[in-house]
Amino acid sequence: MTDILDRILETKRAEVTARKATTPLADLDARIAEQTPPRGFRAALDAKAAAGHALIAEIKKASPSKGLIREDFDPPAHARAYQAGGAACLSVLTDETWFQGADSYLTAARGACTLPVLRKDFMVDAWQVPEARAIGADAILLIMAALDDTLLAEIEVAALECGMDVLVEVHDAKELDRAMKLKSRLIGVNNRNLRDFTVDFARTYELVSKAPAGCTFVAESGLTTRADLDAMAERGVKCFLIGEALMRQHDVEAATRALIG
Numbered sequence: 001m002t003d004i005l006d007r008i009l010e011t012k013r014a015e016v017t018a019r020k021a022t023t024p025l026a027d028l029d030a031r032i033a034e035q036t037p038p039r040g041f042r043a044a045l046d047a048k049a050a051a052g053h054a055l056i057a058e059i060k061k062a063s064p065s066k067g068l069i070r071e072d073f074d075p076p077a078h079a080r081a082y083q084a085g086g087a088a089c090l091s092v093l094t095d096e097t098w099f100q101g102a103d104s105y106l107t108a109a110r111g112a113c114t115l116p117v118l119r120k121d122f123m124v125d126a127w128q129v130p131e132a133r134a135i136g137a138d139a140i141l142l143i144m145a146a147l148d149d150t151l152l153a154e155i156e157v158a159a160l161e162c163g164m165d166v167l168v169e170v171h172d173a174k175e176l177d178r179a180m181k182l183k184s185r186l187i188g189v190n191n192r193n194l195r196d197f198t199v200d201f202a203r204t205y206e207l208v209s210k211a212p213a214g215c216t217f218v219a220e221s222g223l224t225t226r227a228d229l230d231a232m233a234e235r236g237v238k239c240f241l242i243g244e245a246l247m248r249q250h251d252v253e254a255a256t257r258a259l260i261g
């Protein structure tokens with residue numbers, strides 16, 4: 001039986017095939033040449049983490065698990081609010097079919113602030129790397145559960161060659177072991193099971209103790225309160241990726257400050 005991750009990946013493969021057929025690489029290269037250089041995603045996180053909590057604040061309109069999250073969705077305004085509230089970096093959902101995202105949201109959010117921006121999407125093909133850079137992304141996400149080791153390495157090399165950072169997402173110890181074959185040492189643990197949507201912070205608690213020294217370790221999904229962050233911090237986790245809890249707030253800047261201040 002196919003689960004939600006399989007269905008998302010199937011949609012994405014079809015979408016990328018169609019985009020590749022209509023967008024020559026030369027067009028992407030021309031758009032990359034117009035972008036400002038990558039902003040240093042991991043470096044910005046590490047700098048904030050050295051002084052306390054480091055937040056990757058997510059611009060997320062909707063999700064498969066929650067449906068519509070933010071009605072008055074305004075990526076540039078949210079980007080400014082997140083930066084003013086103290087976020088280290090942004091994450092912007094660009095997947096259209098499942099998250100009501102758009103590439104233009106990332107470009108607009110990045111243009112409205114000085115924070116490095118992660119393109120939060122489902123990478124299935126190295127072609128998406130220049131595409132991500134062409135819209136301004138400073139980092140991409142690689143989901144270990146989605147790809148085999150050969151394709152992961154191919155996409156990672158392409159991203160590093162573009163000067164982008166790579167957030168490698170794992171769910172269990174086996175995926176963490178596989179992740180260590182890659183070059184990137186920016187590791188995210190997704191507390192949400194992408195196959196059934198259940199959230200369990202114990203995933204992060206378990207894996208942070210197994211992460212080799214030198215990793216920047218990010219807890220992702222389901223984090224809502226200051227107590228959630230403090231419980232993570234007690235176990236040595238200082239970087240957090242948070243979307244829904246902040247996107248549901250009327251005053252995004254105040255909520256961001258209250259959460260990580």
Ligand SMILES: O=C(O)c1ccccc1NCC(=O)[C@H](O)[C@H](O)COP(=O)(O)O
Pocket residue numbers: 004058060063064065066190192194220221222223241242243244245
């Ligand atoms: O958010 C979902 O429902 C979801 C479903 C299937 C695959 C991925 C999904 N979310 C992507 C993310 O990883 C989250 O947007 C991100 O970690 C922030 O999570 P949250 O703070 O719970 O919005």
